[in-house]
Amino acid sequence: MAALAAAMSDTSRMKILCALMDGRAWTATELSAMAEIAASTASAHLSRLLKANLVTCLSQGRHRYFRLYSHHIAALLEQMMGITSYSIKPPNLKVPAELLKARTCYDHLAGEIAVSLYTALVQHRWITADGNHLTKHGTEKLLQLGISLDKKTKRKECYACLDWSERKFHLGGHTGALLFQFFENEGWINRTPGYREVIVTLKGRKALKKYFHVEI
Known part of the structure; x- marks a missing residue:
């Protein structure tokens, strides 16, 4: 649990995960634009998320697409959004x-x-x-x-x-x-x-x- 939390404990990585909540697969370049970070930085973050089994990678020709590892991860993120919203008036x-x-x-x-x-x-x-x-x-x-x-x-x-x-x-x-x-x-x-x-x-x-x- 601590390792999973550590993998998510970064604003840019959370932006990437939230972007993937639309259920579709995106390239590292597209995700870097969504997270407002450099493409190289996005690649490093995606590598961390891959190791934590939070995202998965699909190869299609010359391109690599990333999506959430499973619907269980999506459910976890949705619950986290609900929990964090409680602290906001x-x-x-x-x-x-x-x-x-x-x-x-x-x-x-x-x-x-x-x-x-x-x-x-x-x-x-x-x-x-x-x-x-x-x-x-x-x-x-x-x-x-x-x-x-x-x-x-x-x-x-x-x-x-x-x-x-x-x-x-x-x-x-x-x-x-x-x-x-x-x-x-x-x-x-x-x-x-x-x-x-x-x-x-x-x-x-x-x-x-x-x-x-x-x-x-």
Whole structure:
């Protein structure tokens, strides 16, 4: 635990980790721009993060891409954001409104809209009250939308992920990731390149209201 904390105990390394919370893979050059440091410095930090198994490296031709090691690391970072926000008084919490509205939490949706979606899924019996399981009704509803779970996955079917800005739950796990992917493929949401902000399109607003009873 001490070794892991030591690997994270640097502002630039934390900026890199937070940038990777959008779930995508980035080059060292791109991450250096996000962290506002030199490319050589970013490479040194990435080497430290690799040794700590906080990030992983993917080689694609001449390029090397970095991403978070796993969804477990993303969950840890999201929880840390929630813990640190407790010590900041609301008037001093300078977070962009778009980020509070909707953002990525690694591979699933977070923010105000995601919390509303989670609440609707519980109320309409798509998931159990504790958020840890899909109901038979929920499984059938997902299949009607064309979403089927991978029964071979080692990830939890779904779980209640504490949203650091809303202090309520949004949906994580395999189901949360599938819903996010589905929303993106259907054009219901658009990612903001290089950032965690997610924009819900007009088509998405109508669809979320129609299928999930979520008003935006």
